[in-house]
Amino acid sequence: xxxxxxxxxxxxxxxxxxxxxxxxxxxxxxxxxxxxxxxxxxxxxxxxxxxxxxxxxxxxxx
Amino acid sequence: xxxxxxxxxxxxxxxxxxxxxxxxxxxxxxxxxxxxxxxxxxxxxxxxxxxxxxxxxxxxxxxxxxxxxxxxxxxxxxxxxxxxxxxxxxxxxxxxxxxxxxxxxxxxxxxxxxxxxxxxxxxxxxxxxxxxxxxxxxxxxxxxxxxxxxxxxxxxxxxxxxxxxxxxxxxxxxxxxxxxxxxxxxxxxxxxxxxxxxxxxxxxxxxxxxxxxxxxxxxxxxxxxxxxxxxxxxxxxxxxxxxxxxxxxxxxxxxxxxxxxxxxxxxxxxxxxxxxxxxxxxxxxxxxxxxxxxxxxxxxxxxxxxxxxxxxxxxxxxxxxxxxxxxxxxxxxxxxxxxxxxxxxxxxxxxxxxxxxxxxxxxxxxxx
Numbered sequence: 344x345x346x347x348x349x350x351x352x353x354x355x356x357x358x359x360x361x362x363x364x365x366x367x368x369x370x371x372x373x374x375x376x377x378x379x380x381x382x383x384x385x386x387x388x389x390x391x392x393x394x395x396x397x398x399x400x401x402x403x404x405x
Numbered sequence: 406x407x408x409x410x411x412x413x414x415x416x417x418x419x420x421x422x423x424x425x426x427x428x429x430x431x432x433x434x435x436x437x438x439x440x441x442x443x444x445x446x447x448x449x450x451x452x453x454x455x456x457x458x459x460x461x462x463x464x465x466x467x468x469x470x471x472x473x474x475x476x477x478x479x480x481x482x483x484x485x486x487x488x489x490x491x492x493x494x495x496x497x498x499x500x501x502x503x504x505x506x507x508x509x510x511x512x513x514x515x516x517x518x519x520x521x522x523x524x525x526x527x528x529x530x531x532x533x534x535x536x537x538x539x540x541x542x543x544x545x546x547x548x549x550x551x552x553x554x555x556x557x558x559x560x561x562x563x564x565x566x567x568x569x570x571x572x573x574x575x576x577x578x579x580x581x582x583x584x585x586x587x588x589x590x591x592x593x594x595x596x597x598x599x600x601x602x603x604x605x606x607x608x609x610x611x612x613x614x615x616x617x618x619x620x621x622x623x624x625x626x627x628x629x630x631x632x633x634x635x636x637x638x639x640x641x642x643x644x645x646x647x648x649x650x651x652x653x654x655x656x657x658x659x660x661x662x663x664x665x666x667x668x669x670x671x672x673x674x675x676x677x678x679x680x681x682x683x684x685x686x687x688x689x690x691x692x693x694x695x696x697x698x699x700x701x702x703x704x705x706x707x708x709x710x711x712x713x714x715x716x717x718x719x720x721x722x723x724x725x726x727x728x729x730x731x732x733x734x735x736x737x738x739x740x741x742x743x744x745x746x747x748x749x750x751x752x753x754x755x756x757x758x759x760x761x762x763x764x765x766x767x768x769x770x771x772x773x
């Protein structure tokens with residue numbers, strides 16, 4: 344499973360970081376940084392929660 | 406206990422219903438899951454409707470969410486019409502009866518209207534937003550009734566679409582939601598962009614459609630949009646004994662009773678409804694866990710997050726709103742972008758970022 348960021352859509356709310364702090368965070372400029380894009384089973388629930396909480400659907404799982 | 410739960414029905418396919426269904430699966434529920442939605446559309450992002458989607462050149466997919474992964478049977482375009490809590494049956498308007506072992510009620514709320522006039526527009530659902538967007542393309546003069554966040558976002562989008570816009574507000578816009586300091590900041594930005602603000606004690610609509618002010622004046626416009634609050638969609642529960650109308654009271658885990666949970670805009674924790682995006686999600690997670698695990702599941706911890714985009718201003722806030730008095734500036738200064746904090750008597754605070762890109766975890770730390 345891979346997590347994909349649609350950067351132009353991202354508004355920097357950071358709700359995803361709150362849902363999955365091990366997988367992503369916003370940097371000092373408020374830009375989202377994916378710690379890793381390939382997601383294993385262990386992180387799948389956190390990744391799904393991060394995708395779901397984004398109000399502008401900037402994240403997707405493929 | 407989980408082994409005996411074979412069928413869960415989720416009524417409502419907004420973000421609360423969708424998240425409840427996801428959370429049931431994440432918690433290991435692998436039985437029969439059915440989700441009922443009265444709109445024909447897949448679940449979408451409601452905050453986007455009054456922001457990016459409404460703008461003429463805006464992104465027509467701004468409201469779209471990633472496809473659902475819960476694998477539920479989706480019954481869309483059909484309304485729930487009744488609930489029998491003794492026989493554990495949800496009745497649908499098309500005559501279907503859905504049996505359940507556990508039920509999630511997430512039918513949300515609808516726009517409160519000022520009249521029955523067909524010319525009164527409201528903005529609550531996707532179809533409302535698309536209809537409004539179509540009307541704005543003709544550049545009508547617009548009157549927006551309601552000075553809350555939704556009314557102001559609509560007014561902002563109408564102005565950006567090239568319309569002349571009058572906002573009719575009970576008192577200064579946003580004052581009840583954000584307090585006097587931020588109300589002034591937003592009203593000034595709105596006026597600079599050409600918004601006419603009319604304050605009134607009360608307004609009603611007359612055929613035409615015209616806005617009649619309590620003080621005697623009339624606002625005429627080609628298009629009248631009201632944004633005067635929401636009404637919980639609980640009429641279908643009238644015969645269930647769960648509610649006497651209005652919001653649905655839940656416990657600290659989102660349960661109405663051990664086999665029924667509620668989440669989202671219709672749920673009242675005590676007397677408190679929190680009709681916000683992230684709260685609907687948090688409520689749905691808590692409620693799904695409580696349905697499966699009862700008192701072992703954690704209670705809800707309210708962490709409301711509010712944001713709005715209008716008149717060139719982007720505001721993000723955590724902590725209690727409205728705020729009184731002047732803020733202290735953590736970053737930036739008055740009349741510009743920055744991070745503000747209001748301190749409350751109990752040591753907690755409200756942090757507000759204005760045109761300042763900041764992730765929520767940092768905003769929460771600023772408020773703490």
